[in-house]
Amino acid sequence: MNISRRAFCGMGMLAAASPLSFQAIANPSARKVRVGVLKFGTVNWELDTIKHHRFDAANGVDVDVAYFAGEDATNVAMLAGDLDVIVSDWLWVSRQRSEGEDLTLAPYSTAVGAVMVREDAPIHGVPDLVGKKVGVAGGALDKSWLLILGLAQRDHKIDLAREGEIVFGAPPLLFEKALSGELDAVLNFWHFCARLEANGFRRLIGADDTAKALGASGPVSALGYVFHEKWADEYRDAAMGFVKASAAAKKLLGESDAEWRRLAPIMRAEGRELELLRDRYREGIPKRPVAEEESDAAKLYDVLADLGGARLVGEARQMASGTFWAALNT
Template identity: 40%
Template sequence: MLTRRSLLAVTGGAALAALSSRGAGALAPPVIRLSILQFGSAAWELAAMSALGRVGAGGFALELRRAANNDAGRLAFLAGAVDGVVSDLLWAARLKVEGRDLVYLPFSCGEGAVVVPAGSRLRRLEDLAGARLGVAGGPLDKSWLLLQAHARKAAGIDLAQAAKVAFGAPPLLAAKLEQGELDAALLYWTFAARVEAKGFTRLIAMDDVVAGFGIAPPPALVGYVFEGAFARRQSETLAAFAKAAASTRAALAGSGAEAEAGWAAARPVMQAPDDATFAALRRGFIAGIPQRPPEAERAAAARLLELLAAEGGATLLGPLRTLPEGLYWAGARGL
């Protein structure tokens, strides 16, 4: 059941998600102001975190600002309107190299896939030659760059030239795929899961692409990004949040009453119109939970950054060539 507390965890604005059971005279817990995508998977985690009692009782409160898109969330963070934002590792690393004081806490290893209709003639990577291929994002999307590198290495083809490529927003490409206007589409994992629930299948998962370069599983390229000053000033608060996040993911990955309560709280913000879609999104979220120790996670990310630097160069990464020191939050070592 979605309680008032779990509802507040996803409503954003000035809502505090940590109205705990403390008495009226008790000191309010420290507040973490976060910008999250309105229906992004972090919103699922935070709704479950609140419903399972990890907020408030965990020693912190949450003030969530819901953003319509990534750019809006990043602008709020850069303007100081929030303490942290759910964003991309490469974006955070580039800002760090350019002198911004911030830290990164991994959230999800979830990657996308090339999806095709059931019964498609496309069965191997080589079959994409001549196919109408939709690609989420633009020419410098990291998944597209990695897929091209993998196609050259594994199949000897230049996908950018061999396929009929159309770039676009994931919802549009998913719709075009369903309508038969595309033969295949490279989609982010949540959109891939949604069309898979309708009977579409994976031609190749980005997990397998990354594994082809000796990195398995992929590192978490999405995480919580915090201002460095906040992380130092509120180190205990951030540690409590990180512990609550890890505990919530463990609960959601498990079984039994706690897992079901967490997913029941998350479902209203998952935009899952049916049980098949909900089940596909649930599986995808669990598959994307980071499992590596912090140092191994950083090493995997550094290796992936090398590959992306070779593919996208300065146009993609600006001055970024290696992961900057101090990017990963040091407190994660104790989790």
């Protein structure tokens, strides 16, 4: 079993939710949906919104959140059938499907990271990264990094992996090193980029810009809610109920500034930083038909398969059919 790194990690913490929730008492027929997440992660902001406003009960489910220390643990629990839903990326889902698993996903967020530099840095384009010390979160096979490598090679004939001083590290560590001036530039996850933006940094190039330059016609969800297709078929009302509860939370978070102020202690953010996290989250709310996202993800898969090879995608040279949950297209 191959477990790949997911470009998803965060600094917010969800207030603990008891399995014996008000929702379960208020709606005893609600089906429990076991959701596994990292204890610190931006998905917790949405899950907290679902629980606080009882969007799960309103849609016939009881979201039961289980916390894990690392991504590999959630992936293993998912594959073992101990969870109903996790958050992961379509690349991992496709690889698992190509190896015989029946995982599928519903888009969660199109928010992606970016290469960030200080506002006054003499770095204004990808060629300016040559010879610079660049921090990269997510490892050498991170999707955003591979896409930026591909764009640099195609448009500028630059091999950034060789012509830059690349430092791989955990997102929080690279965030601190960027603030301290130890890095000339950093490619980090979207929420760390927002926090850097609040501290005098600017975007040099985003992974979303890179994806469009390489063939995507619009935003593609970097992450999705992942579940077994068999589970979704057997408990269709619960699967759809969870998707609808997520949509209700996104709608509220997309419209209500007061809701973000409520979440501020969980997010550990305030002022300009809170506003930027709110705005970047809103920009990442999926708005396109799932079929369009799936089509663009397949195009990006082809690029990534060429760049990352078997270490990234295994033996499958095309994105597996069914990676995006087909029921969302009906």
